[in-house]
Amino acid sequence: xxxxxxxxxxxxxxxxxxxxxxxxxxxxxVNLRIDYITRTMLxxxxxxxxxxxxxxxxxxxxxxxxxxxxxxxxxxxxxWRRSLHFSIPVRHPEVWQQDDVQKLxxxxxxxxxxxxxxxxxxxxxxxxxxxxxxxxxxxDASMEHDEVAMFxxxxxxxxxxxxxxxxxxxxxxxxxxxxSSKVRNVQKCLIEGLKQSxxxxxxxxxxxxxxxxxxxAREFTQRTRSFLFACLGLVIARMSGKESFSFYENGVVSINxxxxxxxxxxxxxxxxxxxxxxxxxxxxxxxLDCPIQIRTxxxxxxxxxxxxxxxxxxxxxxxxxxxxxTRPRIWTETQKHCGVCSQCIDRRFAILAAGMEEFxxxxxxxxxxxxxxxxxxxxxxxxxxxxxxxxxxGATSKERFLIDFPEVVSALDxxxxxxxxxxxxxxxxxFQRHARAVEAVITGGVTKHAHALYRNELPAGSLLAVCxxxxxxxxxPASDYDSQAKAFIDRLTAPVLxxxxxxxxxxxxxxxxxxxxxxxxxxxDALLKNFREAxxxxxxxxxxxxxxxxxxxxCNDQSMRQQxxxxxxxxxxxxxxxxxxxxxxxFIQNKERAGYRLNPTLREIxxxxxxxxxxxxxx
Amino acid sequence: MGHQRLGKLPALRLLPExxxxxxxxxxxxxxxxxxxxxxxxxxxxxxxxxxxxIEALWLLVRIPQAAAAEGFQKxxxxxxxxxxxSASLMDILIAYDSALERVQRQSHSNATxxxxxxRCAGLSAFGEAIRDRxxxxxxxxxxxxxxxxxxxxxxxxxxxxxxxxxxxxVERVIHYYVDRNLHNMVGIDRVAKSVNDLRIFNDAIxxxxxxxxxxMRAFAKDWLGKNHYKxxxxxTKDDVRRFSTYSVEKIxxxxxxxxxxx
Numbered sequence: 001x002x003x004x005x006x007x008x009x010x011x012x013x014x015x016x017x018x019x020x021x022x023x024x025x026x027x028x029x030v031n032l033r034i035d036y037i038t039r040t041m042l043x044x045x046x047x048x049x050x051x052x053x054x055x056x057x058x059x060x061x062x063x064x065x066x067x068x069x070x071x072x073x074x075x076x077x078x079x080w081r082r083s084l085h086f087s088i089p090v091r092h093p094e095v096w097q098q099d100d101v102q103k104l105x106x107x108x109x110x111x112x113x114x115x116x117x118x119x120x121x122x123x124x125x126x127x128x129x130x131x132x133x134x135x136x137x138x139x140d141a142s143m144e145h146d147e148v149a150m151f152x153x154x155x156x157x158x159x160x161x162x163x164x165x166x167x168x169x170x171x172x173x174x175x176x177x178x179x180s181s182k183v184r185n186v187q188k189c190l191i192e193g194l195k196q197s198x199x200x201x202x203x204x205x206x207x208x209x210x211x212x213x214x215x216x217a218r219e220f221t222q223r224t225r226s227f228l229f230a231c232l233g234l235v236i237a238r239m240s241g242k243e244s245f246s247f248y249e250n251g252v253v254s255i256n257x258x259x260x261x262x263x264x265x266x267x268x269x270x271x272x273x274x275x276x277x278x279x280x281x282x283x284x285x286x287x288l289d290c291p292i293q294i295r296t297x298x299x300x301x302x303x304x305x306x307x308x309x310x311x312x313x314x315x316x317x318x319x320x321x322x323x324x325x326t327r328p329r330i331w332t333e334t335q336k337h338c339g340v341c342s343q344c345i346d347r348r349f350a351i352l353a354a355g356m357e358e359f360x361x362x363x364x365x366x367x368x369x370x371x372x373x374x375x376x377x378x379x380x381x382x383x384x385x386x387x388x389x390x391x392x393x394g395a396t397s398k399e400r401f402l403i404d405f406p407e408v409v410s411a412l413d414x415x416x417x418x419x420x421x422x423x424x425x426x427x428x429x430x431f432q433r434h435a436r437a438v439e440a441v442i443t444g445g446v447t448k449h450a451h452a453l454y455r456n457e458l459p460a461g462s463l464l465a466v467c468x469x470x471x472x473x474x475x476x477p478a479s480d481y482d483s484q485a486k487a488f489i490d491r492l493t494a495p496v497l498x499x500x501x502x503x504x505x506x507x508x509x510x511x512x513x514x515x516x517x518x519x520x521x522x523x524x525d526a527l528l529k530n531f532r533e534a535x536x537x538x539x540x541x542x543x544x545x546x547x548x549x550x551x552x553x554x555c556n557d558q559s560m561r562q563q564x565x566x567x568x569x570x571x572x573x574x575x576x577x578x579x580x581x582x583x584x585x586x587f588i589q590n591k592e593r594a595g596y597r598l599n600p601t602l603r604e605i606x607x608x609x610x611x612x613x614x615x616x617x618x619x
Numbered sequence: 620m621g622h623q624r625l626g627k628l629p630a631l632r633l634l635p636e637x638x639x640x641x642x643x644x645x646x647x648x649x650x651x652x653x654x655x656x657x658x659x660x661x662x663x664x665x666x667x668x669x670x671x672x673i674e675a676l677w678l679l680v681r682i683p684q685a686a687a688a689e690g691f692q693k694x695x696x697x698x699x700x701x702x703x704x705s706a707s708l709m710d711i712l713i714a715y716d717s718a719l720e721r722v723q724r725q726s727h728s729n730a731t732x733x734x735x736x737x738r739c740a741g742l743s744a745f746g747e748a749i750r751d752r753x754x755x756x757x758x759x760x761x762x763x764x765x766x767x768x769x770x771x772x773x774x775x776x777x778x779x780x781x782x783x784x785x786x787x788x789v790e791r792v793i794h795y796y797v798d799r800n801l802h803n804m805v806g807i808d809r810v811a812k813s814v815n816d817l818r819i820f821n822d823a824i825x826x827x828x829x830x831x832x833x834x835m836r837a838f839a840k841d842w843l844g845k846n847h848y849k850x851x852x853x854x855t856k857d858d859v860r861r862f863s864t865y866s867v868e869k870i871x872x873x874x875x876x877x878x879x880x881x
Contacts, residue, residue: 001730073799076665077732110724261794265735385798388817399750402712406742409716412709420709469813485833486779495841576868581845 001081004066008058009089021058024133032057033209035137041239042135047091049235050131055088056231057210063224064217083116089124096121100286108279113223114266145171148237149246150229153186154324155347159309160248160298166313171202175236177229179211182328193318208232226271230280244293247272250303252434255411259385274414302434303350311356320360339367340379345386353437370445375461383463394435401428442467497580500607509610512577520567526552531598543595564588655793659874662733662792663867671734674722675741677859678715679780687769706761708749712742740787748780774844781839786832793824831873838869
């Protein structure tokens with residue numbers, strides 16, 4: 001795990017292993033800008049929220065500057081997790097230094113990004129930066145809306161917005177974070193579309209720009225992005241006098257089951273994971289000393305059901321303007337979806353499952369979901385894993401859901417108003433509905449393209465083809481194979497430790513080739529007489545007093561005890577080679593005031609019966 | 620427990636044969652078999668240093684013992700699992716998960732993906748073992764759940780759970796490697812050509828791990844019987860660490876044998 005020191009609010013690092021970050025003034029390398037808020041709202045921003053904005057911007061920008069190691073995940077991802085220590089000047093250190101605040105920050109950010117955090121909050125030098133510096137293009141118009149919601153420009157956020165605005169008649173302030181102009185354009189076009197559809201007075205848009213400046217971002221995973229996003233939402237909500245704001249995200253993505261075995265922990269993004277959102281609520285409530293709620297109105301819907309909300313609101317014509325693709329760098333004028341990343345695949349499945357293909361033609365995607373040849377590069381893997389995962393989900397019974405998908409467990413107690421059992425039931429139902437939607441798209445594709453499939457006209461590397469081709473036919477084992485294998489092991493009894501004495505060479509022999517000789521042999525030899533006599537007579541093996549054993553070994557008590565310890569250590573490999581549960585009395589027993597003896601459970605056998613070599617089929 | 624007494628453990632297929640499910644056109648498989656075996660062995664060796672791995676296994680020993688104790692709630696609190704005293708299977712799993720999360724976040728120096736894999740392996744093994752003992756004809760009560768958890772304190776029940784834990788863990792480790800490094804082999808004329816191939820391969824890997832970890836049924840049974848029941852010891856994390864050191868060595872040997880030619 002790499003450790004990093006981040007000194008914030010300074011122009012130069014104090015030590016060579018520290019990085020300096022600054023939002024303002026000399027050495028500024030973090031951009032933070034919020035546009036289009038009213039002068040009235042600006043008057044409502046307390047210093048504590050300006051602190052929060054700066055803290056979030058520093059964490060988000062540091063996250064991008066500090067690498068997580070290579071994709072090779074050397075030593076099982078030891079560098080994926082970072083240890084980050086932030087030193088941040090704030091206007092209200094007495095609040096930020098509270099144990100509760102720090103604990104919630106560390107726990108929530110830790111689960112969100114898989115990193116370990118520690119913070120040193122100290123008082124900002126007077127005068128602290130003026131808050132006006134972060135707000136551009138102030139407007140005078142009134143912007144009183146019912147709610148505040150986060151807006152990315154993807155299907156989910158747009159569907160949530162139109163559901164609230166069009167279907168439920170609310171007015172909404174949408175907060176959009178962007179780090180590229182392409183993403184900002186998507187958000188702006190959708191807002192314009194809504195306004196032109198007659199909802200001009202129901203919606204306003206506040207774009208927020210947070211980026212590193214003058215330094216190259218090395219890490220594109222951006223796991224802390226949703227922390228920044230939520231902090232922005234809270235600030236705008238509080239500026240508007242609200243105590244809640246919304247994240248529009250479907251429940252399946254919120255839980256985000258890993259698509260592959262190497263997607264471990266936070267590598268499956270936890271952007272809107274219920275545990276993160278509840279953690280943020282607790283953090284914000286503690287900071288502000290009032291209850292803050294983060295609403296997730298789409299939590300119990302699949303992406304298909306979310307997409308249908310756009311149609312229900314009569315906004316299908318704007319569907320194709322939403323964008324979910326994670327690769328804006330390769331977008332072209334006509335194709336703004338790569339069709340390969342998990343978001344593109346998830347989106348396309350949802351649109352087809354919702355029966356809304358007519359509102360977004362397949363040619364908008366660089367790779368058609370079902371028909372494109374994916375046999376080159378890495379294109380096949382994501383699509384194949386996606387279908388495989390939900391095929392597995394669909395085949396899983398409710399009883400096995402948590403057993404086969406244990407990643408779900410951490411969300412179970414994070415749904416307000418529901419017991420863990422109720423949450424589990426609802427999550428199972430949600431994932432089943434999504435699995436059925438995926439299946440419906442595939443089977444619907446077969447029906448639609450049956451002739452092309454029959455005539456072998458589809459590319460062999462198309463998703464539709466690989467869902468039905470079969471390279472191998474597997475003969476299943478006997479139905480009771482597993483239970484028989486387990487029963488075979490369970491019938492085994494505990495082992496007996498066997499040894500033999502090779503008198504001529506003065507050695508003790510064990511199965512597998514281990515031997516005791518020299519001083520170790522002398523110890524055994526001293527105890528052998530009592531052992532053999534008792535075994536022959538069927539009596540209890542008597543202990544040899546410690547003084548007698550010392551005399552036999554011609555040494556003092558201390559040396560004798562050392563020798564016994566050395567002998568016991570020599571036997572250690574027998575645990576693995578013979579499977580004997582060794583403790584200090586397994587071979588030579590020691591009883592206080594009685595002395596030493598060979599353990600009566602041992603079995604002496606002939607030298608010829610010792611198997612010095614255990615073949616590979618044994619151990 | 621005796622590895623030596625077992626003879627050849629059951630093996631429906633050895634690893635080379637499993638890998639041939641993936642690789643067609645006569646492509647060589649030996650290197651891949653070596654890599655998959657090596658990564659499994661390395662993971663097991665490193666895992667015993669991971670505090671989450673040790674905590675995951677230790678709680679599987681201690682929670683059933685606590686559930687069987689008269690002062691159930693007090694014992695659970697001492698294990699750091701206050702919420703596990705409430706009613707359902709899910710409550711127990713949440714408490715187990717939260718305890719591991721706490722250890723994970725505290726571990727600044729040794730945290731790796733192995734800890735996360737152990738966490739998931741433990742949840743699956745624990746959940747399955749409890750569920751198997753719950754009544755199926757009526758909704759389980761809090762008492763049913765507690766009885767089911769406390770039943771796992773027996774040596775044979777613990778052995779079955781340890782077997783599942785190690786099997787799940789090794790399976791996750793192999794997929795961690797295979798899913799990341801074989802992606803270039805997924806596709807036409809390369810590796811798994813279809814959804815069905817992928818499923819068959821995944822099933823075969825699961826069986827491979829299950830069989831490689833079978834040895835734990837005997838080993839864990841004898842270990843718990845000897846240490847807890849015969850010697851009356853309260854099992855500590857150090858005991859579990861020692862047990863794990865021996866356990867992973869046995870499974871490493873088993874994995875080594877299973878990479879032999881089929």
